[in-house]
Amino acid sequence: MTENAVDMANITKKFGETVANDSVNLGVKQGEIHCILGENGAGKTTLMNVLFGLYGHDQGSISIKGRKVDIGEPSEAIDLGIGMIHQNFMLVDRLTVTENIMAGAEPSKRGLLDEKKARKEVEEISARYGLHVDPGAKVESISVGDQQRVEILKALYREAEILILDEPTAVLTPQEVEELFEIMRELRDDGKTLVFITHKLKETMAISDRITILRDGKNVGTVSTEETSPEELAQMMVGRDVVLRVEKNEKETGNSVLEVEDMNLHNPENNLTLKDLSFEIEAGEILGVAGVEGNGQLELEEGIMGLRDLTGGTIRLNERDISNFSTRERRGAGIAHIPSDRLRRGLVTEFGLDWNMILGSEWSEKFSRKGFLKQGEINTYTRDVVEQFDIRGTKGEVTAGSLSGGNQQKLILGRELTRDPDLILAAQPTRGVDVGAIEYIHKKLLSMRDEGRAILLISAELEELKTLSDRMIVIYEGEIVARDKTGEFSEEELGLLMAGKRGDNEL
DSSP: OOOEEEEEEEEEEEETTEEEEEEEEEEEETTOEEEEEOOTTSSHHHHHHHHTTSSOOSEEEEEETTEEEOOOSHHHHHHTTEEEEOSSOOOOTTSBHHHHHHTTSOOEETTEEOHHHHHHHHHHHHHHHTOOOOTTSBGGGSOHHHHHHHHHHHHHHTTOSEEEEESTTTTOOHHHHHHHHHHHHHHHHTTOEEEEEEOOHHHHHHHOSEEEEEETTEEEEEEEGGGOOHHHHHHHHHSSOOOOSOOOOOOOOOSEEEEEEEEEEEETTTTEEEEEEEEEEETTOEEEEEOOTTSSHHHHHHHHHTSSOOSEEEEEETTEEOTTOOHHHHHHHTEEEEOSSIIIIIOOTTSBHHHHHTTTOTTSTTTEETTEEOHHHHHHHHHHHHHHTTOOSOSSSOBGGGSOHHHHHHHHHHHHHTTOOSEEEEESTTTTOOHHHHHHHHHHHHHHHHTTOEEEEEOSOHHHHHHHOSEEEEEETTEEEEEEEGGGOOHHHHHHHHTTOOOTTBO
């Protein structure tokens, strides 16, 4: 019988009144890839932060290879052979790969830094596991995928036997994901133990040996990957049966709704520039925007909504130039906006549902008269939207901030889609919501398309883009590098294009 590398028994972790982990039991076998699966907020990262010593726990115990241990801080976890690769990389851009890897564990010779020895050790580990990266390159000059390899090398350099990877595929192209999975298999076959945190069912089935599912901070089961299915996992994650893929009907499109011509925009915060973006969307179609995050998607969203000024180009809505319209005027002209950051752009969390439901249209004739709000109309409208969009957790006097992420997103969806828009700008519409809410949101967007609305879908999820989009554009470093019907793109081509390599669909 294989010895467990990790045993976590009855782990409870609270943040004030919030119970993030509720008596969680977890057993990870030596030499396996064990997936911790669950929706955002299910307690996955919190549990692993407890294991790595970033958080203390309020109850329970931890054993490593059968020995009970107290882990009060990350240095103690590292001494026990545990390494953690975080979602946001802990690297210093201006230092080299080798300098980042050895930082805090520098080899010395006669009291002096022995960088030559460190570089040799990095090269040996790199070659052994296929983690190919230039040891002398500055971190700021290498790709996101290579930066992730540096993080893994950092852990291996410190002789980690147990590796925790927190949502490691979030910023990778499909090719980089597959390369990462190959590296993970190599590490497993060499006897390492890997814990993989994710909310993605496809990845879970592709890479794991066993899966532990968390829901609302509790362990709802551990299953063998060979003996389960995506449908069963989704049911365990949400607590009910879920349709994982929504069917899309072919349909004729109508007149051009949105025309973007030679759009230029500069974001001084990250020095990214949109360069001569041109595209159009017709009534009754969904145009998807694919790309690794940080390549101009946010700037495109802000430019279309008037949240950031253009430096050149034209935006037309139903043949009307709206390039110089304010955000309020653009909404009034017929644009609905599901923002990529719902808490920053979509909601006022301390306000009640009624006030959030009329944001952006509070002074319309429907909700106000002679400068006074019609509270009766607002209350009726709120009740109707809550019922129509199945927004839960709304009994009593509740604020938007008290709702779950999925219900916050449904609130925004309900507010925006009931305004009879011509164009829907849906930016990351399912980010941070559970599988059940994703199913609901996908159905709603497709029903709006079928009613003749034009939809610009910006998403970091390739499966979402492929499921919903009729056509796609691929954006890289602020430029459109390809455009075509969705079915014309293979996953391999999309990955290459997202990494800046031109293919058959290049312009």
